[in-house]
Amino acid sequence: SAVISQKPSRDICQRGTSLTIQCQVDSQVTMMFWYRQQPGQSLTLIATANQGSEATYESGFVIDKFPISRPNLTFSTLTVSNMSPEDSSIYLCSVVVLAGETQYFGPGTRLLVL
């Protein structure tokens, strides 16, 4: 398994601003993902964070709105840009540990946009 931390754990932001969420893992992992969970909904994959290259985005998500970095095997950031109230969600990172297939999730970042 893996121990995953996210910062911040929650935040309240004003519309039009941006927030960067950090995801740190205690061991090297093969894959890192970012998900969004809107209130009362299931999880939707935003993108796969690729080490040293541009993230791979799912349909409906774009780099200008959700820029992602992954400078090494244990760290990634997701930025939610130019926020609107519709961006109020829980944002979760997940990882696949080396040689495994199970995804482990961070505790999530609860974002409220006013």
Add this chain to the structure above:
Amino acid sequence: GDSVTQMEGPVTLSEEAFLTINCTYTATGYPSLFWYVQYPGEGLQLLLKATKADDKGSNKGFEATYRKETTSFHLEKGSVQVSDSAVYFCALSDLGATDSWGKLQFGAGTQVVVTP
């Protein structure tokens, strides 16, 4: 494409009752199947998994069997406790699909409420 369908909630039970949450899937490759649990105010925790047909995953009194013939992975627990109140997500990962390797496809989630 791959998809997961699970029964709608909320499911309300009394303590010590039997719990079943139905989950069926469609996949083009050879999926692994998972149940995740989300307790109030928390992130997702892996509850159990099964990687091939007829495998049974189990943890904390919960069980689910990978049934390829019925494309199902129903979650069961014989005697629930108040502490089992949570949202349960069924998910699949299709390692045989080259364009979605490692990605999880989630069901809608089923809220379970256990009353004393």
